[in-house]
Amino acid sequence: MDHVTTFAEFIIKLLGALCGFKPTFDNIIYSDSNLADNDMISLSLNDTFKFSCSRQVPCFNECCRDLNQFLTPYDILRLKNHIGIPSNEFLERYTQQHVGPESGFPIITLKPDHGSDMKCPFVTSNGCSVYNDRPSSCRTYPIVRVVSRSRETAEITERYMLIQEPHCLGFKEGKTQTLKEWIDDQDMAVYNKMNDMLMEIISLKNRLKPGTLDLKSSYLFNMACYDLDRFRSHILDQGLLDDLKLNSDTLYMIRTDDVALLKLGLQWIKRVFCGTE
Numbered sequence: 371m372d373h374v375t376t377f378a379e380f381i382i383k384l385l386g387a388l389c390g391f392k393p394t395f396d397n398i399i400y401s402d403s404n405l406a407d408n409d410m411i412s413l414s415l416n417d418t419f420k421f422s423c424s425r426q427v428p429c430f431n432e433c434c435r436d437l438n439q440f441l442t443p444y445d446i447l448r449l450k451n452h453i454g455i456p457s458n459e460f461l462e463r464y465t466q467q468h469v470g471p472e473s474g475f476p477i478i479t480l481k482p483d484h485g486s487d488m489k490c491p492f493v494t495s496n497g498c499s500v501y502n503d504r505p506s507s508c509r510t511y512p513i514v515r516v517v518s519r520s521r522e523t524a525e526i527t528e529r530y531m532l533i534q535e536p537h538c539l540g541f542k543e544g545k546t547q548t549l550k551e552w553i554d555d556q557d558m559a560v561y562n563k564m565n566d567m568l569m570e571i572i573s574l575k576n577r578l579k580p581g582t583l584d585l586k587s588s589y590l591f592n593m594a595c596y597d598l599d600r601f602r603s604h605i606l607d608q609g610l611l612d613d614l615k616l617n618s619d620t621l622y623m624i625r626t627d628d629v630a631l632l633k634l635g636l637q638w639i640k641r642v643f644c645g646t647e
């Protein structure tokens with residue numbers, strides 16, 4: 371798998387929660403008018419499908435233009451570290467911010483290159499320049515992960531759909547693999563785990579405190595979820611979380627480990643917005 375497209379997982383999983391977009395089959399169809407009913411196939415983990423993407427496909431790079439690429443907090447963490455710049459610089463240089471009309475939470479999208487087919491800033495003639503740290507929706511394509519969370523038990527249920535878009539020729543001569551092999555091959559476990567933490571916060575917030583955010587709340591969400599280096603500096607230099615009486619191990623982790631810092635940020639946001647740990 372060399373690279374992939376944009377909107378599948380986010381449309382279902384994050385936009386669904388942020389904007390009130392409900393993860394149903396109809397919405398998936400709605401998300402792309404070129405899709406017909408038989409272009410969407412539900413898959414179980416042991417089901418097989420035929421697909422592969424490489425530089426040899428005639429449609430190479432086709433899916434990295436007309437960009438509508440949403441980024442999750444973990445996507446941003448991986449991308450800014452791949453490029454080697456601080457989070458605020460990454461956000462400024464490569465992204466645009468929107469407001470989820472239902473939740474009021476800030477939503478981040480990649481800033482397309484307006485001069486050339488709205489292509490992704492990371493696509494090159496050799497494919498994806500951030501391949502090892504490409505966003506989760508790029509990884510899973512042409513699979514969509516549909517997630518729901520039980521209000522009673524908080525249990526997360528997932529199911530998977532295969533999307534066969536007309537422009538994608540990777541189905542023609544692809545290798546046959548099970549869905550489970552595909553998920554493992556794309557290294558999705560860590561992305562799913564981190565994205566599900568955000569999903570839980572959004573669904574809790576929409577249920578407990580529906581409506582827009584004030585400017586301060588929006589700033590805090592943006593910092594703890596997307597602008598991790600600023601969040602780190604606010605904790606270490608400005609005492610942002612002093613009331614939590616963080617121990618020395620946690621403070622060390624905050625200095626050195628972005629993933630642990632993001633987990634802390636998500637837990638803190640959950641407490642601030644939902645009043646729950």
Ligand code: SF4
Binds near residue numbers: 497
């Ligand atoms: S991040 Fe990579 S795979 Fe994803 S749209 Fe951009 S160039 Fe394509």
Ligand code: SF4
Binds near residue numbers: 429
């Ligand atoms: S085969 Fe599909 S995923 Fe690969 S480049 Fe073509 S359109 Fe993109």
